[in-house]
Amino acid sequence: MMRLDPESDVLIVVDVQPDFMPGGALPVPDGDAVVPVANRLLAHFAQAVATQDWHPPGHLSFASQHPGVPPFGTVRLPYGEQTVWPDHCLIGSPGAALHPGLDQARLRAVFRKGFRRAVDSYSGFVENDRVTRTGLDGYLREVGAKRVFLCGLATDFCVAATALGAAERGFETLVVSDACRAIAAPLPDGSSTLEAAWTALQAAGVRTVQSQELHGGGEPGSPSA
Numbered sequence: 001m002m003r004l005d006p007e008s009d010v011l012i013v014v015d016v017q018p019d020f021m022p023g024g025a026l027p028v029p030d031g032d033a034v035v036p037v038a039n040r041l042l043a044h045f046a047q048a049v050a051t052q053d054w055h056p057p058g059h060l061s062f063a064s065q066h067p068g069v070p071p072f073g074t075v076r077l078p079y080g081e082q083t084v085w086p087d088h089c090l091i092g093s094p095g096a097a098l099h100p101g102l103d104q105a106r107l108r109a110v111f112r113k114g115f116r117r118a119v120d121s122y123s124g125f126v127e128n129d130r131v132t133r134t135g136l137d138g139y140l141r142e143v144g145a146k147r148v149f150l151c152g153l154a155t156d157f158c159v160a161a162t163a164l165g166a167a168e169r170g171f172e173t174l175v176v177s178d179a180c181r182a183i184a185a186p187l188p189d190g191s192s193t194l195e196a197a198w199t200a201l202q203a204a205g206v207r208t209v210q211s212q213e214l215h216g217g218g219e220p221g222s223p224s225a
């Protein structure tokens with residue numbers, strides 16, 4: 001069991017949006033399974049925030065903007081190599097909303113990313129150009145975060161990038177593995193994006209934890225339950 005500290009532990013719910021779930025525009029296999037687990041986590045954490053993938057029409061991460069390049073192919077953008085995706089998470093669309101089954105009353109803030117047409121963002125901290133900040137780092141410092149726990153979609157893209165960003169910034173970082181689901185796309189070397197993500201996470205000192213191992217809660221300042 002791991003006791004949670006209401007003052008310094010923060011849960012980050014990554015991209016729990018219908019477009020990443022079965023029936024959505026960029027479905028992650030079994031993606032909807034994270035909703036009940038995320039809700040149980042939300043009940044245990046005094047402090048929680050979410051990230052939200054939020055793209056304008058014609059976003060350059062969309063394969064539709066690159067004739068001849070199929071979804072899951074790659075293109076070169078000024079900031080480097082970019083995987084291209086089916087059009088997804090269009091600003092204001094139902095598929096881009098936080099999932100209606102998510103206990104949003106427990107979320108203190110939502111950080112949107114990927115809203116500039118020319119820049120994608122996997123990390124909830126900084127966009128893929130490695131320059132554009134979301135404000136999440138400053139937020140976490142201001143609320144006294146020392147440990148961050150991540151759940152959501154997709155393990156091998158936005159969860160991994162956000163976890164790496166947290167570890168890089170000095171937060172003790174844990175991925176709640178049963179509260180995440182992956183895209184697990186094949187890579188040219190025969191491995192997958194999920195294997196590559198775990199390798200990078202491990203190298204960065206990110207740990208994993210199961211949701212049943214976490215307990216505690218209550219409001220900051222009150223004795224934890």
Ligand code: VGL
Nearest residue numbers: 015053085153154157158
């Ligand atoms: C994501 C691909 C494109 C994610 C977002 O949330 O992991 N993946 N946009």
Ligand code: ZN
Nearest residue numbers: 053088089114
């Ligand atoms: Zn996206």
